Amino acid sequence: MDNSLLDLPTLKDLDITRRRVFMRVDINSPIDPETGKILDDRRIRVHAKYIKEIVDKYEPALVIGSHQGRPGERDFTTLEEHAELLSKYSGVQVKFVDDVMGPAARSAISELRPGEVLLLDNLRLVSEEVLEGAPEAQSMTVFVRRLSGLFDYYVNDAFATAHRSQPSIVGFPLVLPSAMGPLFEKEVIAAAKIFSSTSGPRIFILGGSKVHDLLRVIENLVRNRLADRILTTGLLAQLFLVAKGVRLGDENVRLLEEKNILTLIPRARLLLMKGAPIETPVDVKTHNEKDDAVENVSITKITGVIKDIGETTLEIYCELIKEASLIVMRGPAGVIEDSKFREGTLKILDAVYNSRAFVVIAGGHLGSMIDETKVNDRIHVSTGGNALLLLLSGEELPAIKALQMSKSIFHGGKR
Incomplete structure (x- = not known):
């Protein structure tokens, strides 16, 4: 691992104050196959803390995206309960829309005001989000093209998915000024300590x-x-x-x-x-x-x-x-x-x-x-156990590569 890991753009490099922001998180949680209820909400609690910090500090119109399970598996479900738990743990009302990129989602995004938070439904309801590919190809997906025009900035706070190369992870950074979020940054700093x-x-x-x-x-x-x-x-x-x-x-x-x-x-x-x-x-x-x-x-x-x-x-x-x-x-x-x-x-x-x-x-x-x-x-x-494991094994993580590309495109390669 080289020092460029610590040189990724952070929220300090973007002016997201009262701007419209799409933030990828990972609140994928264990689901009880019998009841469909969340069994362990630790990831939700961790992300809720940082969502609260971002809202209090910057008051963005914050739209959150995450996945839950995989199509065809028993933990593949909507994010309605996730939104309720995010609201509970953050103290911020997290609105929910049972849509990802259709008219209902785009309308809810457009109507969102500074300081408000909206959670989109399970991103893997969109078939493109299940497939992996190069950042350049993912930036041209219908999913990215349809939503990116509604936002000023993209933030990746989902280190746990950093080893995936899906549109919500590697596509948006190529079309929007982007940065890692506070939880992603904390993970990167910890990983850097291991290597240094x-x-x-x-x-x-x-x-x-x-x-x-x-x-x-x-x-x-x-x-x-x-x-x-x-x-x-x-x-x-x-x-x-x-x-x-x-x-x-x-x-x-x-x-x-x-x-x-x-x-x-x-x-x-x-x-x-x-x-x-x-x-x-x-x-x-x-x-x-x-x-x-x-x-x-x-x-x-x-x-x-x-x-x-x-x-x-x-x-x-x-x-x-x-x-x-x-x-x-x-x-x-x-x-x-x-x-x-x-x-x-x-x-x-x-x-x-x-x-x-x-x-x-x-x-x-x-x-x-x-x-x-x-x-x-x-x-x-x-x-992010798997992401950290792959980073330690010397592999390049797609999410990190995409943020480095975004920095080069929108920041001229400078901090």
Whole structure:
């Protein structure tokens, strides 16, 4: 990552005071498939805070766009409840229109007054918003062409979607003066700290189910010497244990095979041979389905399905965390859907809260385990787990590229 990440245009580069602004956010939330109601509104609460700040400071006629789920899936629904929750948490009345770019939406946008807020319906009701493409092509979509003339500025405050290349993310910046919003900016600053940190120990705690992505992250961390220790948990830890020649038992190997993880063994072994600072568990908690027994066993005596890291591993990892100056945590340590296997994740989180390090926790399933009463200015909880993961793996994020292009077009490449 180069320094241009910190040189993206911000709200300070635009004069949005009492102007008409389209702001992309990400309030995509878990939905109860039975009731259609929102199960976890954390993202909505976070965005509500920044919407309130923007309205109080600039009084724009603020139109908000977001998606919810994907067409054909059970969480694909309207944003009416999202609007109610945004109003509740921001203290600002957020109007809702059950339209995206048709006559009702365009009329509501045109009639919006400074200081008022309007939420459009689920952007993925528009078929173009489901497709990905180059910014130049997305700027020519009917969606962008139909709405862009109604706005003075575009703001992207949806870092969680920064890895997508859809019209609402990469199309508008090419036709409107654009900037990242305050939440996006906060995410970028946190990511920049990860890349610029030189004092150690710099500890990465990586787990969860996205093993293919995590391996790319590790390869980039090792290549750029960004990590002093990489503490592995979950399926990622199992991959490296197998790469070390540890026998995990037929059930665990079968699971790795089903998830196409065994194909990654040569890459894992290469990292180990290069001396990558990768730590693996010395014991694990397993579950034997026959008698429903939970055991804490050494990795040399594994029987049953691995569900969490073990007690000795926890002690070792927590001791290492105490000394860290930078901590990045992604993914739970165990199968947190089962209360019997949450201890590893919760104890690691407690060690992280109590450390002296600057901490970045990369959202996702881990977000549901975070004790928000223990989060402070030293701890950044990212709303964009996948986007942050890809940024750490060295990939260029489409949203960032589009904002850089917009800066060149409308700001002459200068701040």
